[in-house]
Amino acid sequence: MKLALKLLIRDWRGGELTLLLAALIIAVGTVTTITLFVDRLQQALLLESASFIAADRVISASRPIETALLARADEYNLQRSATVSFLSMVFSDERAQLAAVKAVDDGYPLRGQLIIADEPFGSGRPTGAGPQPGSVWMESRLFPSLDTRPGASVDVGALTLPIAEVLLKEPDRGGGFDTVAPRVIMHLSDVDRTEIIQPGSRVTYRYLFSGDEGNLKAWEDSVRPDLPEDTRLYGVKEGAEEIGEALSKAERFLLLGGLLGVILAGVAIALAANRYAHRHFDHVAILKTLGATPARIDQIYLVIFIGLGLAATLIGAALGLIVQAGVAEVLRPLLPVALPAPTMKPVLLGLTTGMVCLLSFALPPLLTLRNADPVRVIRRDLDTANPSSLVAYGFGGLGTFGLMWWYSQDLRLTVLLFIGGLVAVLILGLLALLLVRSGRQVGLQAGSAWRLAVAGLQRRQLESALQILAFGLALMLLLTLFLVRTSLLSEWRNQIPADAPNHFAMNILPEERGEIRAFLDVAKVTVTPEYPMIRGRITALNGVAVAELTRADGGERGAPRLSSTRNLTATAALPKDNKILSGAWFSPASQVSEVSVEAEFAKSNGLKLGDMLVFEIEGRTLSAEVTSVRSVAWDNLQPNFYLIFSPSMLIDFPSTFMTSFFLDADQKALLSPLLRQFPTMTVLEVDALIEQIRTIVAQVTLAVEFMLVLILMSGAMVLLASIQASLDERMKQFVILRTLGASNQLVRSSLALEFAVLGAFAGLLAALGAELTVYGLEREIFDLDYTPTPWLWALGPILGAGLISVIGMLATRRVLDQSPVAVLRDLA
Amino acid sequence: MIKTNDVCKVVETSEGALVILEGITLEINQGESVAIVGASGSGKTTLLSLLAGLDSPSEGTIVLGGDQDITMMSEAQRAKLRGEMVGFVFQTFQLLSSLTALENVMLPGELRSDPQAEDNAKKLLDRVGLGHRLQHYPRQLSGGEQQRVAIARAFASNPKILFADEPTGNLDAKTGAKIIDLLFDLNADFGTTLVLVTHDARLASRCERSILIEAGQLVSEVLETSAATA
Numbered sequence A: 001m002k003l004a005l006k007l008l009i010r011d012w013r014g015g016e017l018t019l020l021l022a023a024l025i026i027a028v029g030t031v032t033t034i035t036l037f038v039d040r041l042q043q044a045l046l047l048e049s050a051s052f053i054a055a056d057r058v059i060s061a062s063r064p065i066e067t068a069l070l071a072r073a074d075e076y077n078l079q080r081s082a083t084v085s086f087l088s089m090v091f092s093d094e095r096a097q098l099a100a101v102k103a104v105d106d107g108y109p110l111r112g113q114l115i116i117a118d119e120p121f122g123s124g125r126p127t128g129a130g131p132q133p134g135s136v137w138m139e140s141r142l143f144p145s146l147d148t149r150p151g152a153s154v155d156v157g158a159l160t161l162p163i164a165e166v167l168l169k170e171p172d173r174g175g176g177f178d179t180v181a182p183r184v185i186m187h188l189s190d191v192d193r194t195e196i197i198q199p200g201s202r203v204t205y206r207y208l209f210s211g212d213e214g215n216l217k218a219w220e221d222s223v224r225p226d227l228p229e230d231t232r233l234y235g236v237k238e239g240a241e242e243i244g245e246a247l248s249k250a251e252r253f254l255l256l257g258g259l260l261g262v263i264l265a266g267v268a269i270a271l272a273a274n275r276y277a278h279r280h281f282d283h284v285a286i287l288k289t290l291g292a293t294p295a296r297i298d299q300i301y302l303v304i305f306i307g308l309g310l311a312a313t314l315i316g317a318a319l320g321l322i323v324q325a326g327v328a329e330v331l332r333p334l335l336p337v338a339l340p341a342p343t344m345k346p347v348l349l350g351l352t353t354g355m356v357c358l359l360s361f362a363l364p365p366l367l368t369l370r371n372a373d374p375v376r377v378i379r380r381d382l383d384t385a386n387p388s389s390l391v392a393y394g395f396g397g398l399g400t401f402g403l404m405w406w407y408s409q410d411l412r413l414t415v416l417l418f419i420g421g422l423v424a425v426l427i428l429g430l431l432a433l434l435l436v437r438s439g440r441q442v443g444l445q446a447g448s449a450w451r452l453a454v455a456g457l458q459r460r461q462l463e464s465a466l467q468i469l470a471f472g473l474a475l476m477l478l479l480t481l482f483l484v485r486t487s488l489l490s491e492w493r494n495q496i497p498a499d500a501p502n503h504f505a506m507n508i509l510p511e512e513r514g515e516i517r518a519f520l521d522v523a524k525v526t527v528t529p530e531y532p533m534i535r536g537r538i539t540a541l542n543g544v545a546v547a548e549l550t551r552a553d554g555g556e557r558g559a560p561r562l563s564s565t566r567n568l569t570a571t572a573a574l575p576k577d578n579k580i581l582s583g584a585w586f587s588p589a590s591q592v593s594e595v596s597v598e599a600e601f602a603k604s605n606g607l608k609l610g611d612m613l614v615f616e617i618e619g620r621t622l623s624a625e626v627t628s629v630r631s632v633a634w635d636n637l638q639p640n641f642y643l644i645f646s647p648s649m650l651i652d653f654p655s656t657f658m659t660s661f662f663l664d665a666d667q668k669a670l671l672s673p674l675l676r677q678f679p680t681m682t683v684l685e686v687d688a689l690i691e692q693i694r695t696i697v698a699q700v701t702l703a704v705e706f707m708l709v710l711i712l713m714s715g716a717m718v719l720l721a722s723i724q725a726s727l728d729e730r731m732k733q734f735v736i737l738r739t740l741g742a743s744n745q746l747v748r749s750s751l752a753l754e755f756a757v758l759g760a761f762a763g764l765l766a767a768l769g770a771e772l773t774v775y776g777l778e779r780e781i782f783d784l785d786y787t788p789t790p791w792l793w794a795l796g797p798i799l800g801a802g803l804i805s806v807i808g809m810l811a812t813r814r815v816l817d818q819s820p821v822a823v824l825r826d827l828a
Numbered sequence B: 001m002i003k004t005n006d007v008c009k010v011v012e013t014s015e016g017a018l019v020i021l022e023g024i025t026l027e028i029n030q031g032e033s034v035a036i037v038g039a040s041g042s043g044k045t046t047l048l049s050l051l052a053g054l055d056s057p058s059e060g061t062i063v064l065g066g067d068q069d070i071t072m073m074s075e076a077q078r079a080k081l082r083g084e085m086v087g088f089v090f091q092t093f094q095l096l097s098s099l100t101a102l103e104n105v106m107l108p109g110e111l112r113s114d115p116q117a118e119d120n121a122k123k124l125l126d127r128v129g130l131g132h133r134l135q136h137y138p139r140q141l142s143g144g145e146q147q148r149v150a151i152a153r154a155f156a157s158n159p160k161i162l163f164a165d166e167p168t169g170n171l172d173a174k175t176g177a178k179i180i181d182l183l184f185d186l187n188a189d190f191g192t193t194l195v196l197v198t199h200d201a202r203l204a205s206r207c208e209r210s211i212l213i214e215a216g217q218l219v220s221e222v223l224e225t226s227a228a229t230a
C-alpha cells in the first residue's frame, strides 16, 4: 500500500502519468462542463419557454375547480395564479366590439412578462403584473375599432372601467386562430360585478402553477387522479406547439452530444491507459525479478489506479465547474435570459462518469500488467506485450453502454447508437487493416520519404489499423454531430423565415379587397394572396347524417369532431408546408366539387379518399368528394385549414377573405389608420409571438453550438492521446534513422507523410461512418429529412490528413529537435 | 545451492521447434563463484534465466536453495523466492526510468516492507561510490554509473545467489574492469553465491570455476581455475 502510493508519486514526478491523468481530467472535466452547462441552459430554456403558458403547469377547465384541490399546490411549495377567460361585447361611447376578455389575479403571470405601451401600436415596455382592480388594458387594434384612446372608459358587462394601458403582448396568448377576438385584460376581483358570467356561459378557467421541477412532478402525480373530467393539466411542451418540437429536438441533441462526449472521453482514457500499461510492462518485469508477486503487482497498480482516479475525477469536476462558470460568464451578454444557478446533479454525473470510464477503460489494461513475463528483462522482444485483450474490450463496451443508458435514460437511443457504433467499429477496423495492407504496393514505387512512411505503417499493421480506427471514430463522431446540428439549425431557421408574414388580416369584405391591397401597396407592404374564408360544418358523410353517425357509434366516438363548425377555404395552390399524403391536389382548372382533408382530422373521423361530404354553409348545402389528404405544419404560424375546397367552389358564397403580410417595427403605425378605415376587418398580430419563438430558438441554437465546441475539444484530445500513444515506437525508429545519417528533413517529411496517410484513411472511414450514422439518427431520432452530403467524402480525408499531421507534428516537434542520444535516454 | 537435472529448453518458432538447451545437469555450491562461458548465441542467457527462475524449462528439474524444485512452483511462489534469495545484474542495467538512483536501490527492501530500506540503500550507494548522486534519474547517469546502481540494488535484498548476465557487455574495457572489481568486492563481503555469464575469458578466470556451453550443450566443467579472488 505504502509502496504503491510511493510508486504512484514517483511515477507522477517522473512524468509517466501526465498523459493518463490529463486524459482523465479532461474527460471528467468535459462531461461535467457539458452536463452542468446543459443543465443550466435547460433550466433557462424551461423558464423561458414556460412563458408561453405563463407558468410551468396549467390546469384548464370549463368550471371552477375546488379551492381545496388547488390549495394542495401549497404543500409542494408551488406558486399559483388563476385566470378566467370569456367572450364579451365591449362598448365605447359610440361603438361595440366582441372581445376576448381575460381576468387575472395579482400573481399573473407566473412566468414571462406582459408588454404594454402608452399608445396603440406604440413601443412597448415589460411589466410583471396585470391591471389593478378597477381598470382594464386593451389590445392596440381595439382602439381604432372602438374609436377610443387610452385613458377613456369602456363598458364591460355591467361595469365601466378606465383603460389604463395598451396591451401589446401577454405571454400565454399563443398563436392559434381560435382566439381571433381582440384581447381585454381586467382584474379577477372585478369579474363578479360585470355580471357577465351566468350559469351556462362559456368560460375557461385556467389555474397556473410554477415551482421546482421535482416538486411539480410530485404534485402532478398527486392531483391528476383527482381532477374532474374535461379538465386538462399540461406543461409547456404540450401547451405550446410552436416551440415544443424544437425544444425536444434540442434536448435530444444535447443528450446525443453528451453521449458522444462520454464515448470520446472513454476512448481517450483507454488509449492513454494502454500506453501507460505498455510502458510499464518492462517495469513490472523488473519488479518481478526483484521478487514482486502477481498479486503484489495487482495491488500496486490498483492503488495507483484508485489514487489516479480520485485525483482525476476531483480535479476534473472542479475544472468542469470553473469552465462552465467561465463559459456562462462569457456568454452572458449573448443569452437572452439569466442562467439559473447550477445544481449538484451534473457534478455527480461527471464524477460517476469519470469513475466508470476509469473502471471500464483504464483498469483492464492495468490489470494485464500482472502477466508481464519476467524474462522480458533479458529478452525484451520475446513477448510482444499486448495489454489489451477481449476482456478489456468487453469491459469498455459494457461500461460505455451502461453510461450511455444511464445518461440518456433512453434504451432505444442507447441501443441504436451502441449497435451502430459497434458495427461501425468492426467494419471500420476491418477496412483500416485492409487499407494498411494495401499500402505496401503504393509505397514500393514511391520516393524515400514515402517509402519510410509506408514502411512505418506496415511495420505495425495492427497498431496502425487501431490508430486509424481511433482517429476515424473521433472524426466520425465529430462529423456526425456537426451534420445533425446543421440539419437542426436549418430546420429551425426555415420554420420561421426572416420575412415570414407576421400579421394576418381577416374578415375582409369582398368589396374592400381592392382598397385594402391598394392601401398596403402604397406603404410598400407585400401582401400574400387572399384566401376566401367562410364558416360551415359537415352534415353528412356518404349519405348518412352526421348526427346519425355519431349516435350509432355510441356517443361521439366514431367521428368526434366531424360536425363542429370550422373555417373553410378554397384555393388553387397548395398552401406552404402542406404535403399531399394520398390522393392528388386539385388540377388547376378543376370544376368539380373536391375537398382536401387534413390527415389527423381524416384519421380521427375515419375519412377516406372518395368519401362524399355534405356541408352546410350559410344555410345552403354543398357536397364535395374527398380527393386528397394533406399533412399540415401547424407550427409554421401560417393560416392553416383542416378543409380546403377546390378553387371555384366558394365563388357563390358570401365569404370574407383573409390575407397576411409582413410589417417591421416602423410600419406598425400603419395599423391604426388601416383599422380606422376598414373597421370590419380584424388584424391578428403575431410579430410578438414570432419574436418570442425566435428568442427560444436562438437560445437552443446557442446550446447546440456550445455542445459542438465542447465535443470538438474532447475529440481533439482523443486525437492527441492516440498520437501520443504511438509516439514511443515512432521515436525509436526515427532516432535510429537519424543516427544512421538520415537528414532531419527526411525524418520530418516521412513522419508528416505517415500522419497524413493515417489521417486520410481515418477521414475516409469517418465520412463513411458519419454518413450512415447521420442517416439513422435523422430518420429515427430527430425526425428530419435526410439529405446525402457528397462533399463529406472529399472533406473527410482532407480534414483527417490535415488535422492529424498538424497535431502529430506539433506533438513530435519537441522530440525531433533533440539530439538522438537525448531521445534514446528518454525512451530507455 | 543450485542443482539441475537434465534441463532442456525448446521454443516454438515459425520454422519449427528450436532446441536451445539440452541435457544440462550441473551443481553449484553455496558461496561458490561460477562463470558460464561460451560463444554468443550458445544459450548462456537462457540457462541463466532458467536457473534464476525467470523462465521455465521444457524438461528437467531445477532446485534452488536446497530443497525446492522451482520448476514446480507458481509464478507467485517463484517471485517470492526471488525476492528472498536472488539478486540480478543485467547487461542492460534494467533500472526503472521513473525512479531515482536511491529509489531504485530501495525497491527490494520496500517490496519486503523493510523499514531500513532507505538507510540500507544509501549505504550501498555510498559503497559503490554514488553517495552524491542519490537523487539522479537513470537517464542522468552514465552506463557505468547505472550499472553500479544496479549492483547496489542487487545486493540490497541481501541475496544468497547473485546472477549476472554479461554485466560489462555494454561498457568500455576500463569501466567494465572497475565494475567487475566492485562486483567481486561486494560478493566477497556478502558471502554470496555468484553465477556470472560472460564470453570474456579473463573475466571468467576470476571465478572459482567455469562452465562451458556450446550450441546448447554443456561441454565441460573446468573444475578449477586460477581462482583469483579479491
Ligand SMILES: Nc1ncnc2c1ncn2[C@@H]1O[C@H](COP(=O)(O)OP(=O)(O)O)[C@@H](O)[C@H]1O
Binding pocket: A379, A382, B011, B012, B013, B018, B020, B038, B039, B040, B041, B042, B043, B044, B045, B046, B047
Ligand atoms: N524465445 C526464443 N525464441 C527463439 N529463439 C530463441 C529464444 N530464446 C533464445 N533463442 C535463441 O537461442 C539461442 C541462445 O540464446 P541466448 O541464450 O541468448 O545465447 P547467449 O546468451 O549465449 O548469447 C540464440 O540463437 C537465440 O536466438
Ligand SMILES: [Mg+2]
Binding pocket: B044, B045, B046, B166
Ligand atoms: Mg546472452
